[in-house]
Amino acid sequence: MKRLFLLFTVFGLLVTFGAPALADAHCMDELGCVEVGPDEPIVIGAMLSVSGATSFYGEDSRGGVELAILGRDGMLLGRDIEFVVEDSLCSAEGGQAAAQRMAADETIVGIIGTTCSGAAQGALPIISEAGMIMISPSNTSPSLTNDDRDAGGTYLPGYFRTAHNDLFQGALGARFAVEVLKVGSLATIHDGDPYTEGLAVVMANTFAGLNGEVVFQGAVSKGDTDMSAILTEIAASGPDIVYFPVFVPESEFIASQLVNTPGLEEALMMTADGSFSATFAQNTGDAAVGIYMTGPHVSGDAYDAFLEMWREEIDEAGPPSGFHAHAYDGANLLMDAVEAVAEEMDDGTLVIGRQALRDALSSVEAYDGLTGSLTCQSASPYAGDCATGDALAVFSITEAEVAEGNWPPPIVWTPSMASGG
């Protein structure tokens, strides 16, 4: 009896631990492999904010990925592509939850996401630990590609993004304010989110570096509707321009209340891509006219064709925000990398090494995407950054955006104009 028990135990141990080892025999990758059986689809994951206040970003990116898949007729290496979306909300908790579900699915080759930088901070440790990769179309916080923990960096291997780093966006806003608007003093407002805080800090530092005076740096919290307290404090500092790179609806509350704050009637306003949606201008009303806004700007024939396809396949009204092209490029980078590293076994199984995927993405150079030329860097503070910051512009909201719902607003400045003048 005892011997029989021992036999079963040994047999059980062999089945539990031995079998996967045997099956993995042809995987030489140090992080393990994704194996796709002969009749199985290749699975691409996405962690996007598809519900709540920031859902328009998630929908925007989801459409971009779908069009990238459609652009290959839904096939990769002769297999069907399956696209799985998890809601990562716009918070660290949401990112963490979505990442856990992604990491539990061994068939996923790579992930597009997250939407918000805050969610990426929750998701990245889990994704990186699982040996997976995530390519974000819209995270812009500088901390995500910085590996200096003392400076607040949170970079971990496996992270890539096609969105611009806010080191570019904040600097663009500051240069526009100093060189074009010729303003001398600045006040910034963030809402505690790593994205908004990072942007406010970059803006303030660049502005000070260009001999501007930063007179106020403050914060509100998400969910605030009454901004009178902070605006009174700002009015007491008397800035020429107020920079509030926060999300809707907080940015709408700030803009509409700022114009009625005594002492700030003449102050200029600037916000960033966190409020880059048509409803921002409409909801803010007349107060929105004249607000400057930094945000993604993509142009070219390939992009026009992309928009045409969007209107045909997804929505007559066009993309709801500005990160669809980044998502399209991100999905294509991922699919190219899968094509490059996948090895077909004799039995028709595809074996895709996880470390090999990371290496393939890190070595992307001068990739010709919709958002411009992409080169994925590996040195902090740009570790995982594939975008250069050229696909950015300063917009200015006019009557047409407020009254007629026109979007995006006219461009008043681009980085190329900056280097030209």
Next chain:
Amino acid sequence: MLHMFKWKTDEFSWVDFTIDVLRILIVLAIVVGSWNTLSEGRISFAQWVNLFIAGLSQGSIYALIALGYTLVYGILLMINFAHGEVFMAGAFSTVFLAEALNRTGFLNQSPVLAILLMILFAGLVSMTVAILLERIAYRPLRGSPRLVPLITAIGASFFLQYTFRGLYGSGFKAYPQVKILQGALQIGSINIPTVQIFVFVSALVLMFGLYWLVERSRIGKAMRAVSENKEVARLMGIDIDWVILFTFGVGGFLAGSAGVINGMFRPQGVNFFMGFIPGIKAFTAAVLGGIGNIPGAMLGGLFLGVIEAIGPNLVLAGLGIPGANQLKDVIAFTMLVLVLIFRPQGILGERLSEKKA
């Protein structure tokens, strides 16, 4: 009140000692912070007055919502945590009416009539939601342990949020601007925005209406009787179910009209989740004033609004705390803790605490 002087008679207790130290520290922080700010003189007198009035307007919206909590608590001793969603129901539904009125130009042609119409509509929507809530979710549970309806209320709150998200979508809407409310009233060096006067006055009118209803009308007398003692009220021939339903309806109407008044005051941010924070704030206001006490809810609301508006700049900035305005909610909830330390029954809650606690 006895509790405050316990240390004189009883032997030394660490709990009382800690609470006393806490009291002294908080008062000290407030005094030092205010002193620093005021002596620095960064913010002018006119600006303080503006903040105060903005706080009063915000506070009167809290007060209108808080009345719903307090009315229901007064009668059923239950916290209706779905009340914030009742507010949202009215505010979110009426935004479409407001848009339509704006498109036809009616809103700016006869603004008084249009706003009255909106308040009535929002009031009726919220009232319907509140009544259905009572009838479907709470009445079957009457008589069960107090925790049961509380948990049900939280569930109902989620149910309402996601129902309205399903109905109207998850995007943000905004109330249109009413031209007549745009300007400001100039008194000396002080500019009072017209819309804030409108908010304050209309809230006062509604509160006065409620006061009349409860203190002077027949149904008000019945409400007070039910609140005093349900069994005796039933013996006097009062239809308790109807009175409770009516109470929910009145609370709902006030919350709905608060939704429109809020929409005039802070037009943006209308979506399915908009009731959550005002709901929590109004609950805080109701507790501050003494839950179950009608003038207490009004006072608590105004008090909370003003503290929120002035507190960060006055106290926190003076103490040199960075990002003071981000801590607005901290001020609000510290005030709650403070009031509960000094007066556990709330500002006006004495009568109730003797009667029911």
